[in-house]
Structures are given as structure tokens and as C-alpha cells.
Amino acid sequence: MIKIAKKIVKVLQKNGYEAVFAGGCVRDMLLGIEPHDYDIATSATPDVVESLFKHTKAVGKAFGVILVRMKGVDFEVATFRKDGNYSDGRRPDTVSFSTMKEDAERRDFTVNAMFYDPIKKEVIDHVYGISDLTLKTLRFVGNANHRIEEDHLRLLRAVRFALKLDFELDPSTFEAIRRNAYLVNRIAPERVREEFVKILEVGKPRRMMDLLFSTHLMQMIFPEIVALKDSPQYFEYHPEGDVLEHTILVMEKLTNQKMEVQLAGMFHDIGKPDTLKFENEKPTNKGHDRIGADTVEWIMLRLKFSNDEITLVRNLVADHMKHHIVKEFKKSTLKRYMALPYINELMFLNKADFLSASGNMEHFEFLKEKMNEFEPEEIKPIPFVNGHDLIGFGLKPGPVFKILLDEMMDFQLEDIVINRKQALKVLKEKVNLIS
Structure with a gap:
């Protein structure tokens, strides 16, 4: 892919225009990571780009972006630009074509604002991105508050890149996110959901929780999760600590599972704070599975998850306590339970749940043995009558x-x-x- 991208740069340069690799691909190359794609920035206008290449598509011509297809691969070729005001906190109202330096200065983070000339084999850094890469620091380009005001989603993108790159947030960047965290509620729910799922899929739940809490983004997006902190649990069953610590431990064991199972891990005990009572000075949370199922449904509706995603996560949260009583089930109830269409996902969740608490796997192993004992047609047979x-x-x-x-x-x-x-x-x- 890099050879084809280099060829596009070469064509542009041969015709008298500046052309370079831009953004994330440059960052990844400098970190020794193979880029997933190569974006190209140039001084050539969109009309010129269209005239120089046979197969093009104007995917964002108003913003200077042309898709160039070469040898079956699509590359974004964007004209250097300077953005106007952002009245909607998402996109610039106007753009004007500009210089390479001005193009760098409009970007989000310094490590994403570098360029690379593959012909001269030269890195072009107008914003001290190389220094931040070396220091493993994520820093907004220029004024952090301005970058956030331009595109509020950068609040969450900062968390994602800090996790993905294992970088620390620069103090000015961190403070700007905390100060402007409330702006996340002005972002369309769908965009918040998409970015949060990307954050979740990085697979670093403990640091994710720490960053979301410390930047106050958790309080804005998932206030229900905040209540888990310091919510007590009965020590005999939960020696690990409060509900939040237990939740993080569960999530750490589910990072390789599908998104819905990870979400179920995050929200499986979301009903505990609302059901907390003390019996003989011991904390109990009777009915937290039922309350939690209602709560997670509301949270996911709020963020515009699909009906199928909501149904699966709700069912996992609603049923996660049934593993504790499987030995009490009569045979028909046990078989119906094992026939649930989401039983495998429920097994993953419950294994993580048990291992993150007392570690007693007795009920999990019992169910696992029963699932191996019965043939599929015994668990879900064709009815004799109808x-x-x-x-x-x-x-x-x-x-x-x-x-x-x-x-x-x-x-x-x-x-x-x-x-x-x-x-x-x-x-x-x-x-x-x-x-």
C-alpha cells in the first residue's frame, strides 16, 4: 500500500505541487507501527487532483478531500486547508486552502499533525509532534480550549488516543478536557456511542475508567457508573473491594469478547447502588439484576445503540445472577436455561464475574459439566406436540x-x-x- 501512496505523492510533486503523507500514518510510521492506511495532503486544489488521476471520487470536495483510487486501493488526498469558525462544535462553517504549516495547526493533536515526504524521506513537523512522541505525551495543537470548542468529540478522542498509544495527557490538555467535559453532552448521541465503543475496544478498562473519571467525562456520559465508586459489598463474597473495583476486574477479563459482552461486564452490577441495604450490618443488593437490566436499557437507548445490541446486553445483565442458583433448578428449568440463545455470552460474563469476586467457581463448573453432559437435541428438543x-x-x-x-x-x-x-x-x- 505504501508504494501506491508514494506513487500518488510522486505524481503530484512532478506536476509542481507539494505532497506528503499526513496525520496518523506518519505517527504510526515513527512509532514503528504499520499504518492501516495512508492519507495524503497536498497544495494541489481538488480540481487539480481530479485532473491528474484517472479514478477519483469527490467524497468531501467542499473540505478539499478527493478520493483517489489506484490499483484497487482508495486514498484520501486533501488540499492543505485552514478552517473557519465551528458554530456546531463539529465541522468548520468554511474552509480556505492554505499552507502546510496552517494545515498542521488546524489538526487535533501534535502527534497527529506531522507530515512525511516519502520522496525526500523527510519528516516535516511544525507543532513539535516528534518531541511529544518521544515523551509519550498527548497534547492538543495550539490552544487546547479552542481545539475542543471546534470539535467537542476531541474530548473523547483524547481518551482513546491516550489509551491506544499508552501516552500521558499533557497537563494543559488534561485540564482543558476537565474544564470542558460538559460539552460532551452537546455531541450527537450516535457520535458519543461510536467513539466510546472505540475506546472500549482498545482493551484497557482500568486506565479507561481512570481517565474517564479523572477528566469528568464519566460523570457526563455515564453518571450511573459514578455511583459504583465506594458502593460497599459483602466482604465474604467480594474481598476485592467496592462495586467499581469489581466491575473493572470483570471488564479486564472480557477484553477479547464481543462488544455486547464487554458492555454487560461494565454494567452487570449497575443496579447495586439503587438496591443497597444492610441486613445484620452486611450490605445486600437484592434485585440488582432486575433494576440493572432496566438501567442499562435506558443508558443504551440514550446513546442510540441498536435494538439487538440493547436486547442482548439487557438479557445478560438480567440473567447474570441465575448462575448462582443453577444447582436448585429442576431438570426442565436447567435445560431451558442452557437453551438460551445467549448462553455462551452469559457463560463468559459469569466466569469473569466469579473470578473477580470470591473466585468460587462451583456453580460455573456445575453448569459447564451439564452443558457437556446433555446433547443439543436434549437441551432444545423438537416438541412432541404442538x-x-x-x-x-x-x-x-x-x-x-x-x-x-x-x-x-x-x-x-x-x-x-x-x-x-x-x-x-x-x-x-x-x-x-x-x-
């Missing part, structure tokens, strides 16, 4: 259908009836009693 059989016995469709069929499935799961003939006999007797 609604057509009820109609055949002269029963009219209605709520009683579900009651009878659920009861018959329990009999089947309990091995009380072992074939269709037996099931039909039992079902007919029940219909006769109703009639």
Missing part, C-alpha cells in the same frame, strides 16, 4: 395454548414423556379436564 394437536382435540386457539404447550415441554425436558404417543395421551387428558 398447537395443531390442540386444535385436533377441539380446543380453540387462545392463551391456554401456551400454558399447555409449555407444560408439555416441561414434561418432555423432565423425561416424564419420552415420545409423541405418550405426549398426545397426556395432552388429551389435560384438554378433557379443561373441557
